[in-house]
Amino acid sequence: MPELLAVNKNLFVEDAWQLDVFKGTGGYERARRALTEMSPEDLIAMMEASGLKGRGGAFFPTGMKWKFVRADPNTPRYVIANGDESEPGTFCNRFNMELDPHLFIEGMIIAAYAVDSHFGYIYIRGEYGRAIERVEQALADCYADGILGDDVLGSGYKLDLRLRRGAGAYICGEETALFNSLEGKRGNPRFKPPFPTNSGVWRKPTVINNIETFACVPLIVENGAEWFQELGEGDENAGTKIYCLSGVINNPGVYELPMGVTARELIYEYGGGLPEGRTLKGFKPGGASAAILTSEQLDVRLDPSIAQYDTIMGTGGVIVMDETVCMVDAAYRDALFFEEESCGFCIPCREGTPNLVQILERLMHGQGVMADLQLMEEIGDSMASSFCGLGQFAYRPVVGAAQKYRDEFVAHVEGSCPAGSCAIANN
Amino acid sequence: MTQATGPVEQTQADQSTVLESLRTRLADLKDEPGSLLEALYIAQEMLGYVAPESIEIISEELGYPEAHVFGVVTFYTLFYTEPQPKHIVRVCRDLSCHIAGATKIAARARQEIGAHPGHASADGLLKLELVSCLGQCEKQPALMVNLDVHGPVTEEEVTDLIRSLREEDQ
Numbered sequence: 037m038p039e040l041l042a043v044n045k046n047l048f049v050e051d052a053w054q055l056d057v058f059k060g061t062g063g064y065e066r067a068r069r070a071l072t073e074m075s076p077e078d079l080i081a082m083m084e085a086s087g088l089k090g091r092g093g094a095f096f097p098t099g100m101k102w103k104f105v106r107a108d109p110n111t112p113r114y115v116i117a118n119g120d121e122s123e124p125g126t127f128c129n130r131f132n133m134e135l136d137p138h139l140f141i142e143g144m145i146i147a148a149y150a151v152d153s154h155f156g157y158i159y160i161r162g163e164y165g166r167a168i169e170r171v172e173q174a175l176a177d178c179y180a181d182g183i184l185g186d187d188v189l190g191s192g193y194k195l196d197l198r199l200r201r202g203a204g205a206y207i208c209g210e211e212t213a214l215f216n217s218l219e220g221k222r223g224n225p226r227f228k229p230p231f232p233t234n235s236g237v238w239r240k241p242t243v244i245n246n247i248e249t250f251a252c253v254p255l256i257v258e259n260g261a262e263w264f265q266e267l268g269e270g271d272e273n274a275g276t277k278i279y280c281l282s283g284v285i286n287n288p289g290v291y292e293l294p295m296g297v298t299a300r301e302l303i304y305e306y307g308g309g310l311p312e313g314r315t316l317k318g319f320k321p322g323g324a325s326a327a328i329l330t331s332e333q334l335d336v337r338l339d340p341s342i343a344q345y346d347t348i349m350g351t352g353g354v355i356v357m358d359e360t361v362c363m364v365d366a367a368y369r370d371a372l373f374f375e376e377e378s379c380g381f382c383i384p385c386r387e388g389t390p391n392l393v394q395i396l397e398r399l400m401h402g403q404g405v406m407a408d409l410q411l412m413e414e415i416g417d418s419m420a421s422s423f424c425g426l427g428q429f430a431y432r433p434v435v436g437a438a439q440k441y442r443d444e445f446v447a448h449v450e451g452s453c454p455a456g457s458c459a460i461a462n463n
Numbered sequence: 464m465t466q467a468t469g470p471v472e473q474t475q476a477d478q479s480t481v482l483e484s485l486r487t488r489l490a491d492l493k494d495e496p497g498s499l500l501e502a503l504y505i506a507q508e509m510l511g512y513v514a515p516e517s518i519e520i521i522s523e524e525l526g527y528p529e530a531h532v533f534g535v536v537t538f539y540t541l542f543y544t545e546p547q548p549k550h551i552v553r554v555c556r557d558l559s560c561h562i563a564g565a566t567k568i569a570a571r572a573r574q575e576i577g578a579h580p581g582h583a584s585a586d587g588l589l590k591l592e593l594v595s596c597l598g599q600c601e602k603q604p605a606l607m608v609n610l611d612v613h614g615p616v617t618e619e620e621v622t623d624l625i626r627s628l629r630e631e632d633q
Contacts, residue, residue, distance in 0.1 A: 124557040124596035162541045163597055165610035203500055204540030206595060220499030220527070222538040238496070282559035282600035289601045324558065324596075353600070355559050369558045376595055379538075 039306065040267065040276050043251045044292040046136040053170050055177040058138040064183055066254035067145045071191035074257075076106065079150040083253070085261035087274025092118060092209075092246035093322065093350045095340045098253075101243060104233035105151040108241040115148045115156035116218075116237060116244040117141075119171075120202050120209035122161055123323035124373055125353030128278040128290045129247040133160065133167035136251070137174040143250030145188060145195060146257060147243050154194050157237070159214055162203045172199050206377035210424055211236075211244045213379070224381040225424035248278055269296030273339050281307045283356035284314055296339040299329070303356060314358040318440070322350020324370045325429040327436025328363070346436060348429070362455040363441040364448050367434045368396040374430035385427025388419040392434050399448040400459045406449055409438055481509050482516050489524040499527060499535055503542055512543040540594070548583045548590045550628050552576065553607040557596040563603035563615065569593055571618040572606070575625040588632055589625065 046052035046061060058064070070079055084099030105113055117140060121129040132140060144156055158175075160168050175197060178184040188195050200218055202208045208217045212226035215237040236242020252275055256264045268274045273296035282288045286308030293302065299319060303309060310316055316331045321338055327347040329336060336342055342349050357366060375389040395412055398404045416431035438445045447454050453461040488505050492498040502525060506517035513536050522529040536542045554560075554569045569591065573580065576589045583590050599605035602614025606621075613624065 121598055122596060125559050125600055126596075127598045127600050130598050161598070162539075163607065163610065166612075198495075201500065201504065202539070203503070203542055205538065217500065219497040220525075220535065221531075222534055280600065282603055283562050288559075288603060320558070355562075355600075357562065361562055365561075366558060369556070369561050373557050373595055 040292055040294055042255050042267065042276050042292065043132065043139070043248060044136075044278060044290065046139060047131060052136050053134070053138070053174065055138065055174070055181060058136070062258065063138055063254075064142055064189060066257040067142045067149075067183075068189045068191070070146045070257050071149050071189060071193050076150045076152065079146060079257070080106065082256060082261050083150075086252075086256045086264040087261075087268070088249065088252055088256065088264065089274070089340075090246060091248035091252075091277065091352075093123075093325075093348070095349070098245060098249055101233055101245070102147060102150050104231075105153075105241045105243050108234050110234070110241050111152075112155060112240055113151050113153040114237050114240055114242040115144050115151065115153045116214070116242060117144055117156070117158045117247055117250055118209060118211065118214060118244055119158060119160040119164070119167065119247045120206075120214060121164075121247075121351075122206040122209050122377075123325065123351045123353055124370075125282050125320065125323045125355040126280050126351040127282075128280050128352070130164055130167055131290050132247055132251055132278075133164065134170050137167075137171045138178075139254060140247045140250040141171075141174060141178065141197065143245075143253030144197060145183070146253050147245070147250065148195050149188075149193055151241075151243055153243065154196065156195070156197045157218055158197060158199050159208070159218060160199065160201055161208075162201045168199070168201060175199055205379070206373075207379045207424075207426055210426065213424070214244070215242070222379070224379050225426075227423070267294055269294045269337065269339070272296070272341065277338070277352050279338065280351070280353040281356070282353070283319070284310050284316075284358040284361070285356045286311055296337045296341075298335050298337055299354065300334040302338060302354060303334070307356070310356065310358055314360070316356065317359045317361060318357050318363070320347075320353075320355040320357075320433070322348050323353040323355075324373050324433060325425075326350045327432045328357075328366070328440060330440055347432075360455055360457055362400075362453050362458040362461075363437050363444050364396060364399050364453070365455075365458040367437040368393070368400060368458075370433040371396055371430075374426065378426060378430070382423035382427065384419045385422040385424075385430065388415050388422070388427065389430055391415050392431060396434070399445065400453075402448070402451045402460050404449045406446070408449070409442075409445055412438055478510070478514075478516070482514075482520055485509055485517060486520050486524060489521065492525065499525060499532065500539070503532075503536060503539075507542060510546075512546050515544075548588050549632070550589045550608055551592055552589060552625070553592045553594045553597065555595070555597045555599070555605050556593045559596075559600040560604040565604040567618055568604045568606065568616055568621055571621045572625065575622055586629070588629060 088098040089095040208223040213223040217223040265274045277295040318328045371392040416435040419431040605614030
């Protein structure tokens with residue numbers, strides 16, 4: 037099965053980030069058609085029929101989101117592209133922003149028209165220097181060419197888009213934290229409900245979608261809802277997903293495949309498998325937040341149904357580990373990440389994340405006790421009551437690893453590292 | 464839009480002149496609601512860090528309480544409240560890079576820089592930071608010098624890189 041290229045098609049077109057090249061691929065014709073020939077209601081119905089769901093990891097139906105925003109009488113309404121991609125093991129948005137920035141901007145224009153919004157933001161993490169440059173250039177070119185501004189593509193529709201940079205905070209990828217950041221505040225999340233569709237940035241109805249979600253939109257307008265629906269594996273999945281592959285793998289990179297391919301297909305057919313002589317031990321299906329799956333679970337489908345295995349699809353950032361990777365160490369890396377990125381706003385997350393780090397450090401230094409394994413689960417139970425998704429998910433990769441690789445954790449309590457790669461082994 | 468996201472070379476210009484020009488540059492942001500982070504980027508670009516005086520000016524010009532501005536500066540890891548070395552070497556320490564040997568990369572960087580993570584080198588030119596995922600995982604192990612991405616890097620390349628950064632400044 038060849039790699040399916042829809043959203044990523046222009047990644048193989050030289051200089052597609054330049055406006056004239058992008059236009060040569062049919063760029064902005066979809067938006068023109070949408071704004072001049074289609075009604076907002078038709079567009080929303082089309083998104084609903086396509087089965088497009090949010091690619092940021094929550095998989096909320098895009099058409100439904102737009103419908104809620106349009107139905108809210110409050111104005112002004114806003115559209116926001118979330119380019120704060122910071123989940124460990126995830127880097128696909130970066131490719132799309134650097135190499136094909138106009139595609140998701142075109143999707144934003146269509147979304148804005150569908151919900152009657154005249155202002156939007158593109159929020160990109162501050163570390164993505166090149167993506168920021170390319171998107172800034174793309175916006176300038178759009179204004180110069182009449183694609184943005186007072187008369188979008190000659191349709192008479194008005195739309196302004198602004199680029200804003202994050203400044204090093206994973207939590208700002210959480211939509212309500214992102215709103216606070218855009219408003220010039222600390223990136224603490226807000227309580228939900230109300231949801232962004234009714235109370236988003238500036239407390240106004242807001243469409244916020246991932247870069248990849250917006251990038252799907254022009255393609256759906258061009259090829260139809262049915263085409264998109266059929267791209268996915270099985271009845272439940274629509275479209276493609278851009279999976280990111282890293283860790284112990286021959287060909288790390290981004291792969292656009294039918295939503296719902298199996299981990300085995302991704303790792304072995306597309307990623308080239310593990311380097312010679314290395315054996316798969318486990319893999320994380322969706323970034324740091326996703327609990328690890330074992331080598332016996334290679335045939336699970338990488339789609340939201342993966343939740344039945346006590347993990348999450350997340351961002352589709354698949355991280356592959358072999359027998360040399362110590363699972364206590366791997367869990368420690370995740371714990372360290374969440375400790376660093378916890379915003380400190382709520383107690384279960386602020387206190388729970390460093391507690392997990394400390395326990396894992398003990399285990400890796402031969403100072404752990406059996407009660408620590410139980411303690412991690414108890415801390416996890418408290419963290420489940422965290423204010424936002426960060427804390428609600430942060431403990432799961434740690435507790436999950438300790439359950440799936442219990443023998444290995446117990447071995448650390450007894451003073452040895454079977455993988456031979458963590459601190460205990462080097463003493 | 465300003466390009467610097469980290470420290471830049473300290474200018475010899477009189478700080479008060481710089482601060483006055485910060486005031487001028489903030490004028491564009493007054494009509495742009497919520498543009499505090501952009502203001503902080505500008506302030507940091509001009510002095511290499513967000514100085515207490517810059518916070519005062521931003522507070523006056525954009526109408527935020529100083530405490531609010533300080534709270535925002537300290538929330539985001541790319542903003543600094545102290546003068547910074549010219550080059551910040553940011554080594555990713557998260558899972559993919561770690562599996563690919565980031566710990567050795569960080570150790571080598573520390574050895575070449577000659578200072579613990581978070582501390583400036585003796586010559587004041589360099590600093591190592593161990594940071595969260597940079598979103599460059601296909602280049603595992605990856606690092607950034609300020610915002611320039613390098614990867615996959617070997618220990619030898621880290622040595623060469625840091626030495627060449629030092630030579631640039633001689």
